Amino acid sequence: MDADIKFVFKRGRQANNLIPSHLHDEYELVYYERGAGVSTIEGVDYPYSRGQFCIIPPRTVHLERALEETVVICVAFSCHQGADLFESAVYDDPEGEIYEMVDTIASEMQSRRPMSSEIANGYLAVLLLKLHRLLLGDKGGPSGNNVLLYSAYNYICAYYNTDINFGELAASIGYSYDRFRHLFSERFGIAPKQLVLKKRIEMAKQMLQETDEKIQSIAYSCGFNSAAQLTVIFKNTVGIPPTRFRKNKKQG
Secondary structure (H helix, E strand, C coil): CCEEEEEEEEEEECCCCEEEEECCCCEEEEEEEECEEEEEECCEEEEEECCEEEEECCCCCEEEEECCCEEEEEEEEEECCCCCCCCCEEEECCCCHHHHHHHHHHHHHHHCCCCHHHHHHHHHHHHHHHHHHHHHCCCCHHHHHHHHHHHHHHHHHHHCCCCCCHHHHHHHCCCCHHHHHHHHHHHHCCCHHHHHHHHHHHHHHHHHHHCCCCHHHHHHHHCCCCHHHHHHHHHHHHCCCHHHHHHHHHHC
């Protein structure tokens, strides 16, 4: 997928605790579940309090001082599509939507249950959608539209092996499906449903090369309804059926 969680933690900080200047190679979202203090990002002071969060882009120098006992949830993530569209700042979370998502991500990662990383990355895609809607969804104009389209792109890359309701996805960012499909295709050079098929075929290729799973199992894992459907679409796309693809890769 085009957005990946790098690390997550939930941590308490004592009053007057100072996190010295540092930087990361990924985006960092720090949610202030409790407390108050100041986050300094590239020399600019941003006071924070309970129910707010800050976004710190990659390679951005920042430090943080807790003025009260503070609890934070930090989610660090890569975002290859639309990565230049988040700005350093402290933001309000008036309806608690962002908190709900970061808390869910933290809980899922801490559970260490099977598939927890994959599920958490799915939640990350939803978090990006909610961030874009909260921060830029009401601004309009080309920049805001691009952010929403990038968030939809990331969502599709997270959920391509599920039955995505494209009408609902389009409505969630304020478009009819036809308008969404047009803008998406114009921006990324591929239609939303074609992106789903592309991602499914990529996953099928990987599983054919790296596992001994049966074709039917691979089909279901990739989001196809049956082995027959996978075989037809795979052959139309790749030029050979999945069984031949696997055999060629093993012989090669």
